[in-house]
Each structure stands twice: as structure tokens, then as C-alpha cells.
Amino acid sequence: MSQPTAGGDAAPATMRAIVVTRPGGLDALEIKDVPVPVRKPGWVRIKVKAFGVNESEVTTRKGESDAEVTYPRVPGIEGVGVVDETDEGSGLRPGQQVATMMGGMGRTYDGAYAQYVTVPAGQVIPFETSLPWDVVGALPEMFQTAYGSLTTGLDLKAGQTLLIRGGTSTVGLSAATMAKEIGATVISTTRNAGRAEELRAVGVDHPVVDDGHLAEKIRALVPQGVDAALELVGCSVLADTLRTVRRHGTVCFTGALAGQWSIPDFTPFMIPVGVRLTSYAGEAADLPADVFARQLQAIAGGRLKVPVAKVYRGLEQVRDAQAGVESGTTAGKHVVVLED
Incomplete structure (x- = not known):
């Protein structure tokens, strides 16, 4: 009934x-x-x-x-x-x-x-x-995607360093606020240097201008490599993103803002030794009601920015x-x- x-x-x-x-x-x-x-x-x-x-x-x-x-x-x-x-x-x-x-x-x-x-x-x-x-x-969509990527995809922990490639996207901005709430240090990218302040406004510790070649820039900030990287730009830059991550760190492929979802002639040997590559494409059930409730409370209390x-x-x-x-x-x- x-x-x-x-x-x-x-x-x-x-x-x-x-x-x-x-x-x-x-x-x-x-x-x-x-x-x-x-x-x-x-x-x-x-x-x-x-x-x-x-x-x-x-x-x-x-x-x-x-x-x-x-x-x-x-x-x-x-x-x-x-x-x-x-x-x-x-x-x-x-x-x-x-x-x-x-x-x-x-x-x-x-x-x-x-x-x-x-x-x-x-x-x-x-x-x-x-x-x-x-x-x-x-x-809903940006919280679910960001939360699922950081938890199911990357298992991000307090004290770790996270790279978000595609940082000014809605998922990228949301992921930055959540990662800061978890207690991570956040490096996030933009293709436009003029948008760095937008990243700082959501708590990003290190805005980085992305010219398509990030590995050296990230290694200059974190010589051993970041603990985790959230890939939102896509397969066109994935090999470069993989080189930003430390051995036994993880890259989670979640989006393809640049439009490329596959890699021609892919070989597993493009993945650096010891680096882990996973993906995330979840559903509503991946955002539990109690987690959503805590996020709403954090917004109402001014601790989380939308x-x-x-x-x-x-x-x-x-x-x-x-x-x-x-x-x-x-x-x-x-x-x-x-x-x-």
C-alpha cells in the first residue's frame, strides 16, 4: 500500500x-x-x-x-x-x-x-x-562522488597528503573540504593561476597550476610523493598523476574532465612499481545517511564550505x-x- x-x-x-x-x-x-x-x-x-x-x-x-x-x-x-x-x-x-x-x-x-x-x-x-x-x-552528487572517492577509493587517513587533479571542479572542491575535515594535507590543481585563491578558500594547502606536467612540481613539494591522488582530469594525464604518488600510495580514477576515458595501447607497466591504481563510480548507497547528516551539520556550523x-x-x-x-x-x- x-x-x-x-x-x-x-x-x-x-x-x-x-x-x-x-x-x-x-x-x-x-x-x-x-x-x-x-x-x-x-x-x-x-x-x-x-x-x-x-x-x-x-x-x-x-x-x-x-x-x-x-x-x-x-x-x-x-x-x-x-x-x-x-x-x-x-x-x-x-x-x-x-x-x-x-x-x-x-x-x-x-x-x-x-x-x-x-x-x-x-x-x-x-x-x-x-x-x-x-x-x-x-x-548530493558531488558529496557522494567526493566521499566515495576519498573513502572507498583512497581510504584517506588523517596526516596523509592528497593530490586532487581537477581541483576547481565541483567534485574537486568538495573533496578538498572533506579531506581537510579528515585531517589531510591537500594539494589541488587548476589550469588557471588566477583561480588559486578559490582553492585556498576551501582549505587547499598548496594550489598548483597544472600545465599537463605535474610530477616534478609535486615532487618538489613532497619529495617522496603524495600518499593519495584523486584523478578527475582523465586518462590523458593519468600516467603523469601516477608519477606523483609514493610507493604503496594510491591513485583513484574518478572523472575525465578532459574527455578521455581510455588509454590506447595501455600496458600495466605504465604504473610505477609499487603504486596502486583503482577507480570509483559509486551510487547513492555509498553516501550513508549519517555521513550526509554530519556534513549538513558541518555546513550549518560553518565548518564545511559549499x-x-x-x-x-x-x-x-x-x-x-x-x-x-x-x-x-x-x-x-x-x-x-x-x-x-
Whole structure:
């Protein structure tokens, strides 16, 4: 059986959503009136309050995602809001604040660029906070990816030294704040020397300008090599990143901001002796609710900074938000807030 919608009101029959019917430019992001999604057993319907805008959604809009993406599609790999309808016994209740991300959202089924979204219950994270939706909306995907990379991928410990390659990306900025909270020394990269202060603002100890050749620069700072490196730029620089890490240190491949996901003619001998290479591509379950709650408390208490680039109001501004992501001129997350 289903629990009733929040406040006891029935959900409307239709909603507004961004729909991509065909790959294309920003004009492919069309606002349409569509049926409110019907919730399947084991799924949760969420009234969306805010969502972050991500590179992967730009890729989906352009038709550059992998074959699993089909059209028409409502994009959006993450969102925050309140439970509208759920199964009895799900552990969730109507009106409860929740976050959701990944798991095929906006790719194999419709995502969060809409007033309502339905997702499997297993990828719903409940929380309680008085933080505004524009702050919370920036968090799910970048926190999950950063946290999973630092913990599952790198097993980062207090006192260790971490290199983040791709530091001004949203995941890079989030990873820096989390790594400092863990107690690590953080070295983080930018291709633009003018953005070094943005890295220092989130606690980075050593901003480094990345000209494609980092190994010597990092070894000048840490002669024995860093303990851990988070690779967000991609395979085009991976061999160089591997050379920044000490013997028995670890590189975690998480992203490919430069667009290269594979290495032609790869050989394992490109990995320096004793250096470990792993990867991370996790899901919502990798960000436990208690960890998310601690992060929200740290934000509310001023101990953790949220890198928000710009906040947009309403679906009418989604094109502007994606344009902002594509421009790459402002560090941090672009967030869309939906008005009631």
C-alpha cells in the first residue's frame, strides 16, 4: 500500500518538466507539461525542491552519453525535495526531506529536471536540516562522488597528503573540504593561476597550476610523493598523476574532465612499481545517511564550505544553468531551485 501524499493532498495529474526530445544545443531543453510520474512498488515519488546541474546532463543533452540514454528524456542525475508518496513500511514518510542521485536517473528513466521524480527507494537519503534548498541542492552528487572517492577509493587517513587533479571542479572542491575535515594535507590543481585563491578558500594547502606536467612540481613539494591522488582530469594525464604518488600510495580514477576515458595501447607497466591504481563510480548507497547528516551539520556550523557557483530560480533558467556549466568560468555548483 502507498502512504498518502504530503499534507494529504493528491498530486496533480500533470507537471512541468524539462524534456530533451532530441540531442542538440541549449534549445533542446524544452519546458513541457507532462503527466506526473506514477510510482511503482518499491519506488518513491519526490516533490522536487532543487537540483544541481552537472556535466553529465550537458552530455546527455548533446547526445554524447553512452548508449543507455534514450530520448525523449527528462534529465537530472540528482535532486532534493520532500517525499510525496511511498510504500508503507519503507522507512520514509510523506513530507520528509530527502536527497537522491545516480542509479540511472535522467538516463535510463526520467530525472529531476521536473516538479516530481520517482526513484527506487534504495537510492533515497533522508535528512533533516534548516539549510535553504539552494544549498542542499548543490550537495548530493558531488558529496557522494567526493566521499566515495576519498573513502572507498583512497581510504584517506588523517596526516596523509592528497593530490586532487581537477581541483576547481565541483567534485574537486568538495573533496578538498572533506579531506581537510579528515585531517589531510591537500594539494589541488587548476589550469588557471588566477583561480588559486578559490582553492585556498576551501582549505587547499598548496594550489598548483597544472600545465599537463605535474610530477616534478609535486615532487618538489613532497619529495617522496603524495600518499593519495584523486584523478578527475582523465586518462590523458593519468600516467603523469601516477608519477606523483609514493610507493604503496594510491591513485583513484574518478572523472575525465578532459574527455578521455581510455588509454590506447595501455600496458600495466605504465604504473610505477609499487603504486596502486583503482577507480570509483559509486551510487547513492555509498553516501550513508549519517555521513550526509554530519556534513549538513558541518555546513550549518560553518565548518564545511559549499562551493556554489550560482543559483537559478525555476525551470525557465535551466538553459542558463547549463550554459554556466559549459562555460566553466565560475568554480562551484550551479543549482536550480523550484518555486512552490
